[in-house]
Amino acid sequence: MKIDPNQQNNNTQPRPTFKVFNRxxxxxxxxxxxxxxxxxxxGKARGVNVSGQHLVIYRGESGEVYALDGFCPHMGVDLGIGSVEKESIKCFFHHWKFDNEGRCTDIPCLKESNSKIKNQNYAVQEKYGMIWVYPEAKAPYEVLEIPELKGxxxxxxxxxxxKRSCHYHITMINxxxxxxxxTVHNIHMDMSVxxxxxxxxxxxxxxxxxTPSESAFERVIKKLLGSRYAYSMKxxxxxxAGLTVLKGVKLFGRWEVIPTLHMLFSYQSNIEGETLVTPIYLTKKRNFLTDWFLLKLTKLSFLFLQGEDGEVYENIRFSTANLLPIDTPVTKYIKYVNSLTPSKWSKNLDADQALGIRNRSEVNV
Ligand code: FES
Ligand SMILES: [Fe+2]
Known part of the structure; x- marks a missing residue:
């Protein structure tokens, strides 16, 4: 049964609110x-929605990508329908021009324009075949690198x-x-965290x-992969989130021929208050066929894991009321999320909306 957990039980099971986590x-x-x-x-521009913020991204004639706030500071037209001139973007409507730092450098209807008007610009990085934007003009660190793949x-x-209906801070708990x-994945391992x-x-x-050895299947796996198993996340x-699986496993416990697999998940929320998850599979560059095979294998292993508990994240109203000592990793993770700094892209929502509760009045009727 599909329910909307955000609109249920709000009076009898109140939820805690946090500074950053699950908001x-x-x-x-x-x-x-x-x-x-x-x-x-x-030389092309596009309007994009990134984490609920409307931006224009464009590639200058040098090949560099730039990102500015998406509505023109004049009358608010979408700069995504504008045109690129060298490293600047020109608004479609009245041809005001903005350089890659957002400074307005030309207003054609004025003879002399020494405008102080500025559009907000954002740090951009291209990595893993994707464009990444940071909600400030300068980013203090680079896009996540999986430690095992560094350099x-x-x-x-x-x-x-x-899409997921719960907040990505919750899906990341997985x-x-x-x-x-x-209980879900049938991996009966005494794991140190x-x-x-x-x-x-x-x-x-x-x-x-x-590696467990209770069932016959587990014993086969143990024979095949060796006695130790590890995975790590950053x-x-x-x-x-960067995930590395099959760490340190050895074929028949001896040969290091089983490839370690790496995947990255990029999370954000959209304007409708849904989570968007983009998986990216990564491998060390070898040759086309090997890379193709390993990336396919990485995808398969992700689909296998996801298939087992995807439903949990469609029907969850996360609570911290009764966490146990075994849940310490989760508690530490929540503490870490709350230590992050909110950006200017944060939204002005009322308390209900911030918790994901839409149409409270309908709920109470
Ligand atoms: S709305 Fe962009 S220049 Fe007027
Ligand atoms: Fe899981």
Missing amino acids: WDVVAKGWYQAGLSTDLKK LELSSTTDKTY GIDPQHLS DIDASEKDSIHILLEGE YQSACL
Whole structure:
């Protein structure tokens, strides 16, 4: 049965509110994806919605990508329908021109224009075949790199973006909730969970344990993959997650021929208050066929994991009322999310909307 958990039980099961965690009105500072690099050709502009913020992104004649707020500071026309001139964008309506830092450099109807008008510009990075935007003119750090892939040349594919009805801060719990590994995924492992939250904007989680050997199937897996199993995650700004699976496994416990798989998930909310998740599969660049095969394998392993508990994130009204000591990774993660800084893209929602409750009046009728 499909329910809308956001509109249920609000009086008998009140939910806690946090500074950043699980709030639709807060957009924390971090890198948000704004589409594929190949979709933005030289000299072209596009209006995009990034984390609920309307932006114009354009590729200057030099090949660099720039991002500005999307509504023209004159009368608010969408700059996405404007045209690119060298490294500037010209508004379609009255031809005001803005350079890549948002300064208005030309107002054609004025003989001399030394305008002080400025449009907000944003830091942009192209990585993993995608365009990333940070909600400030300068970003203090780069788009997340998976530690195991740092400095390597990579091959990547971006999968289709999918939606979730709960906030992405909740879906990100999936990777660090140790209890559900056995109850949902049937992985009966005594896993140690190590959380390193020493970096300012990211958190690193390592889960490690003995490969189980209770059932016949588990014993086959143990023979095949060896006795130790580990996977790790790096979360950046609670909107990007890098996941490494099959860490340190050895064929028949001996040979290091089983490839470690890497995937990245970019999260943001849209203007309708839904979560958008974009999976990106990554591998060290080898040759076309090997890369193609490994990226397919990465996708399959993601679909397998996702298929087992996707439904949880469509029917959840997250609460922290009765967390246990075993839930410590979750508690630490929530603390980390609340330490993030809200950006200027945060929205002015009322308290109900911020919790995802729409049409409260209808609920109470
Ligand atoms: S609305 Fe853009 S120049 Fe007038
Ligand atoms: Fe899961």
